[in-house]
Amino acid sequence: MADALISVLLERLVSITYEYVEGELKHVLNVKEDVKKFTRTLRVIRAVLEDAEQRQVTDRAVKIWLDELKDISYQMVDVLDEWNTDILKQQVEKQEGEGDPTTLVTKMKVCFSSFFSCFSCFCFGKVSRVFLRHDIALKIKDLNDELTKINKEREDYQFLSKELGIQQPQRPQTASFVDISEIFGRETEKEDLITNLLSDSSAEGKGLLIIPIVGMGGMGKTTLTQLAYNDDNVKAHFEIRKWVCVSDPFDEIKIAKDISGDCATSSNQLDYVLQRMSESIQGKRFLLVLDDVWTENRQKWELLKVPLMQNGAKGSIILVTTRKIEVANMMRAIPNMIKLKGLSDEYCLAIFNHMAFPDGDVDESKAFEDISKKIVKKCEGLPLAAKTLGSLMRNKRTKREWKEVLNSKIWDLEKVEQEVFQPLLLSYYDLSPTIKCCLLYCATFPKDYTFERDRLIELWMAQDYVISKWNKQKGTTGDVVFDNLVARSFLQDFQKDPDTGTITGCKMHDIVHDFVQFLTKNECLIMDHTECATSESKLLGDKVRHLTLRYFVDGPLAISSNNCQKLRTLATFDSRITTIDSNLILQLKCLRTLNSSRNSMKELPKEIGELIHLRHIDLSYNNYLEKLPDTICGLYNLSTLRLVRCSKLKKLPENMGNLINLKHLYVDWCEDMKSLPKGIGRLTSLQTLDVCPCGGDNDEAFQIGDMRMLNLEGSLVIQLVGDATDKSEVEKAQLWDKKLFHLTVHFERQTNSSSSSVEILNALRPHPDLESLQILHHNGTTWPNWIQSLKNLRFLTLVGGTQCELWPLGKLEYLERLTLLEMVGVRKVGVEFLGLEDQTSFRIRSPQISFPKLKQLSFALMWNWEEWEGVEEWTKEDSEITIMPCLSKLDMEWCPLLQALPDFLFKTPLQTLRIRGSERLLERYQEGNGEWAKISATNPNIRIIRDSTEANRVL
Secondary structure, eight states: HHHHHHHHHHHHHHHOOGGGGGTTTGGGTTTHHHHHHHHHHHHHTTTTTHHHHHHHOOOEEEEHHHHHHHHHHHHHHHHHHEEEEEEHHHHHHHHHHOOGGGGGGGGGGGOOGGGGGGGGOOOOOHHHHHHHHHHHHHHHHHHHHHHHHHHHHHHHOOOOOOSSSSOOOOOOOOOOOGGGGTTSHHHHHHHHHHHHOOGGGGGTTTTTEEEEEEEEEEHHHHHHHHHHHHHHHHHHHOOOOEEEEEEEOHHHHHHHHHHOTTTTTOOOHHHHHHOOOOOOOHTTTEEEEEEOOOOHHHHHHHHHHHHHHHHHHTTTTEEEEOOOOOHHHHTTGGGEEEOOOOOOHHHHHHHHHHHHHHHHHOHHHHHHHHHHHHHHTTTOOOOOHHHHHHOOOOTTOOOHHHHHHHHHHGGGGOOOHHHTHHHHHHHHHHHHHHHHHHHHGGGGGGGGOEEEEHHHHHHHHHHTTTSSSSSSSSSSSSHHHHHHHHTSSOOOOOOOTTTOEEEEEEEOHHHHHHHHHHHHHTTEEEEEEHHHHSSHHHHSOOOOOOOEEEEOOOOEEEOOOOOOOOSEEEEEOOOOOOEEEEEHHOOOTTOOEOOOOOOOOOOOGGGGOOTTTTTEEEEETOOTTTOGGGGGGOOOOOOEEOOOTTOOOOOOOOGGOTTTTTEEOTTOOOOTOOOBBBGGGTTTTTTTTSSEEEEHHHHHHTTGGGGGGGOOOEEEEEEEESOOOOOHHHHHOGGGEHHHHEEEEESSOOOOSOHHHHHHHHHOOOOOOOOOOEEEEESSSSSOOTTTGTTTTEEEEOOOOOOOOOOOOGTTOOOOOEEEEOTOSEEEOOOGGGTOOSGGGGOOOOOOEEEEOOOEEEEEEEETOEEEEOTTTTTTOSSSEETTOOOOOEEEEETTTOOOOGGGGGGGGGOEEEEEOOOHHHHHOOOOOOOHHHHHHHOOOOOOOSHHHHHHHHO
């Protein structure tokens, strides 16, 4: 972590210019020389940090030395931050003094890494500024002296030196994210386990058999259990199957709710939830998996076991996975225990080669075969170790590199816990400093947490681990870091965007989570309210920088520790706090991230404005929050503000325009928020604004034209509210200059606007690279004139058109999915929809493709649609026209007046035709009649889903 932290600090120091010394600062001690000396010393120290990082694991003195070095580095970062904050404050004051909020230009965007270059604006003759500069200069001098002492101590350890320079992360090669441990090995264990599950012996005794599967982290306990749980014979054998991830702490109330499926109940009375659980399994043979059990508390276990044993039918089984034999002993299930051993070297080698040689190059794998076998032996049968090491070797193609890994001294660690982490340590040390920081920050989250890609990147940004999310010109991007962690197998269980295939969410394997907590055990701490209420001040050491609190009940968040001053992250999970104690807020002087989402927050104390280092505030899903304090507008470093689903939040503070570093603002599903403050139009750093309500008669509210200064990227939802929006106002937004990939335009109550909705749409012309577009409740008679110019448009959704017919969308070259909903103005769909001029167009000689890449077409709630015109005499064989050559799925829902589908649809490679709520179509395409025979003859692979029950089950 020291290497990573110091690399981040050096990135800021090396880019400093010294224009400020030409001003009054040259009279404030010798700051220029102090900064230069600090930088030189830090670079010398960094040269030996790789060796120091490895030695700290076994040498406590080195660990203490590194901790002192990190402490100095943290302090220096905060001092520079104080300096930069005052510069930002003066910029805001200057703009306010000029009296024209629209003149805030790009020069106000001051990067942390180059803040000294803007120091000329620091000198406004205020005495308070001079004192502040003097105080900061003294802090830098003192820190420089401390660093000099640390550097002298470095010589005593005789660290090995490496070449200077910051390693930049490389874009990873594409690799398989398949859980290899499910494919290689465990066949015997799987068959034995299934046999036990299906055996009549399980029906003996009191009707409940407990089978513990015990093994070290990463051995494949969960994978083996999943294989058995999803076996077809097992599914047929049990009336009920339930999977509960237990982890730590063992929460019998939550487990009981998960078993009964009654998670939504607000009651936390133990007897009530156990009664509901008992009712859900009454008289039924069930298979219950309790995955990752840690507790050895027999009392907690018996509370859950007794009702399960008394109410389930004979033959019911509980499968328990745990790392601890003590858990199996506590459950009195030692005779049934399955002790999971390591995989054979053969299977580990198969996993290793699959990851190291993703292209399956047999000759290349044979060239490294001898070294591979030696490396795999050190995995000691641990599937995760083989997978991780294989990922590590993927980009190494010389025997020298392979032997360096084989002979690494990290393998010489002796403690059992350290031995578990050996392969992960190797992979960790192969990361760049930036990626190390980002990986270790994941230790602030509880186990089994699902990471959202974008949210995780924003949290990294808040700690200055990555410079930006998208802009590659500004430094290492969060997306590059995330993709590297995926490629290195540090993340798993991926959730993907169904359209783009991009990984949007993931989890971290337990052993990896243990690993990062092992590396950050003095800096990252996860505590529940019981620990805080008893020995909290003892547990919260002075080295803790990131604190995660869990299970705090109704009431204010108040912890009394005096060691909060160094915290850089404060997060709550699984809690219901109503506010944060103001005294606690005042202690958090170094805080950069505040995550209090999914609580019952009613207010945020005004003292929040004192936390000048804050970069990230997340108050999402606080349904009782009605307003934010005005003091939040003094947080000039704030980069991300998340307020998603704060349903009672009526408005944002008027001075939001002062947040000149704000990059991401999320206000989706804030139903009571009808407008945004006009000052948001000054935020030239703003990249993300998920929802933008525009319109209304309030002159102080944000209008769509105020968007012109914003540098928005990614996704945007524009809500056009009321009757005040007109064409001229919309044109001011200059949407065509904003690199949006997804745009939603939602017309709300647009009845008496001075401009029609089509005029407004024409003026909204988006960036030509737009990939996804949704238009909701457009009431014009024609469609916008720019749709055909969207050459990269892949996804188009039109909802609620009241007057217009369909536009010739067949000309959109890259359109993959088209969804048309509630288009009540549509009565006939003609050949124009395909991009053809008339019925005879098929006779043209020049080749033409209609909807060349369309894969999915959906119509729904088309109440007045009567006819879908075909192309007469058209056949694929004798025409230069091709229609929908990639179409695989067609949905027809609630189109009651439509009688038939055009013949050309059944000459496409259509695989699935879903008909629901469209009685005439259902009747026409009944299996066995003439139309069915005609369709099956031309497209034998088609599947027609006719009723809603089957449709819901299949799709």
